[in-house]
Amino acid sequence: MANADFNRLMDQLRIRLPGALDGIIQLELFSVMNEFFQGSNCWTEKIPMRVIPTRKSYEIVSTTPSSMNRLYSVETSSGVSVAATMPVPGTIELLNLPSQEDTYTVTVALTITDPVDREGYPEFPDWFLNKYGNDILDGVLGRMMSQIAKPYSQPQMAQYHMRRFVQATNKAGVEAIHGNVYRGQNWRFPQTFARRKARY
Amino acid sequence: MALDTVNDYVVSARRLLLDEAEPYRYPTADLVDALNFAFLEVRRLRPDLMLARFRSTLPSYSTSNLAAAVDVDPQYRMAFLYFMVGQAQLRDDENTQDARAASFMAKFIAQLQTVSA
Numbered sequence: 001m002a003n004a005d006f007n008r009l010m011d012q013l014r015i016r017l018p019g020a021l022d023g024i025i026q027l028e029l030f031s032v033m034n035e036f037f038q039g040s041n042c043w044t045e046k047i048p049m050r051v052i053p054t055r056k057s058y059e060i061v062s063t064t065p066s067s068m069n070r071l072y073s074v075e076t077s078s079g080v081s082v083a084a085t086m087p088v089p090g091t092i093e094l095l096n097l098p099s100q101e102d103t104y105t106v107t108v109a110l111t112i113t114d115p116v117d118r119e120g121y122p123e124f125p126d127w128f129l130n131k132y133g134n135d136i137l138d139g140v141l142g143r144m145m146s147q148i149a150k151p152y153s154q155p156q157m158a159q160y161h162m163r164r165f166v167q168a169t170n171k172a173g174v175e176a177i178h179g180n181v182y183r184g185q186n187w188r189f190p191q192t193f194a195r196r197k198a199r200y
Numbered sequence: 201m202a203l204d205t206v207n208d209y210v211v212s213a214r215r216l217l218l219d220e221a222e223p224y225r226y227p228t229a230d231l232v233d234a235l236n237f238a239f240l241e242v243r244r245l246r247p248d249l250m251l252a253r254f255r256s257t258l259p260s261y262s263t264s265n266l267a268a269a270v271d272v273d274p275q276y277r278m279a280f281l282y283f284m285v286g287q288a289q290l291r292d293d294e295n296t297q298d299a300r301a302a303s304f305m306a307k308f309i310a311q312l313q314t315v316s317a
Contacts, residue, residue: 018315021273024248149245151315 005129006121012137017144019151025140026120030112032139032165033122036132037111038069040172043125047106049074051098058092060106065123067113075105135168203277207266209235213284216304226288229263234287235270236260238280238308246312249276279311 013025037043047060062068071086074094082104083095092106112122129136142161145154178184203209210231219225239258243250250258252271261268272280286304289297310316 019275021248021251021275023251027251147248149313150248151313153313 003126003129005133009129009133009137013140013144016141017152020144023120025144026116028140028143029136030116030122032136032143033112033124036136036139036165036169036172037109037124039166039169040176041070041072041109042132042172042176043110043128044072044107044176045110047108049092049104049106050101051094051104052101053098056094056097058094060090060092060108062108062110064110064125065113066110068108069111070109072107072109074107077102077104132168132172135165135172138162138168139165201274203272203274203281204269205266206232206235206261206268206270209270209281209284210266212281213288216281216285217288228266231284231288232261232263232266234284235280237287238283241283241308242276242280242312245309246276249273249312276312279308282311283308 010022010025013029014020014022017025043066045062045064045066047062049058049060051058060068068086068089071084071092074082074084074092076082082098084106085093085095086108087093098104112124114122116122138161142158142165144150144152145158145161147153203212210228213231213234214220214224214226217226236259239250239260243253243258247254249272253259259271261270270277270280282304286301286308289301289304292298292301
């Protein structure tokens with residue numbers, strides 16, 4: 001069921017797009033959110049993956065209704081980075097055979113996918129619309145206004161909104177890299193190099 | 201809600217056509233046909249209004265079931281009505297009626313494609 005953020009977003013879109021049908025707004029909303037998630041990698045999930053020394057290829061499954069978009073990292077249980085690729089979403093190919101049985105942590109970037117819920121909205125994390133609702137609004141307005149021969153066709157405004165949307169997508173990507181830390185960074189050296197445990 | 205069924209459209213069209221007393225000048229079958237033609241035109245001009253019918257045929261109504269619900273978004277029901285009236289008046293050969301028919305047809309298109317119509 002649509003939450004308050006979604007209802008607010010839809011109301012804003014209905015007001016700004018006279019003559020638009022809800023079904024068409026939802027269609028464009030799906031495209032915009034897919035583009036946003038694919039462009040920013042702001043939705044990630046850590047998935048445990050049991051490995052054995054005789055296999056290089058593994059299937060992983062997300063716990064949320066989503067589609068895997070990019071492989072972020074693969075780490076051993078001790079936090080050491082492992083070289084791997086994801087030639088097909090959901091299939092992890094290790095570059096080298098694991099030296100021992102272990103549970104690796106695979107971090108993947110996700111994007112929305114079908115099925116959508118009963119009301120036709122895609123499923124995604126609750127925090128997302130609260131943080132990026134206005135950016136999604138720009139994306140949907142841009143795409144809707146770029147359609148031809150509609151009451152809400154506005155090529156110039158479409159360019160304006162799409163420019164804002166692209167900027168927002170890039171900004172969300174940077175924030176994701178920094179782990180939403182203000183002037184901070186998300187990476188750290190592998191802990192095997194640490195001479196003593198960091199205190200937080 | 202206004203303009204829910206085929207009959208609602210026919211009655212409203214007759215009002216605009218000044219054809220409310222029997223015997224009717226415009227047969228009910230013609231008006232229902234005009235409603236069906238409206239769907240063909242809307243599919244061309246505003247395919248998004250027919251989103252739910254991309255994988256099926258367009259609706260086709262008949263006089264045998266005037267109580268049938270007409271599946272049109274409330275925002276565009278008046279446009280369908282204007283098309284019906286314009287289509288009905290296209291068959292008249294008087295100059296005044298031609299202008300009126302053209303006016304309804306133009307209003308139909310404008311309502312589909314602009315905000316201010």
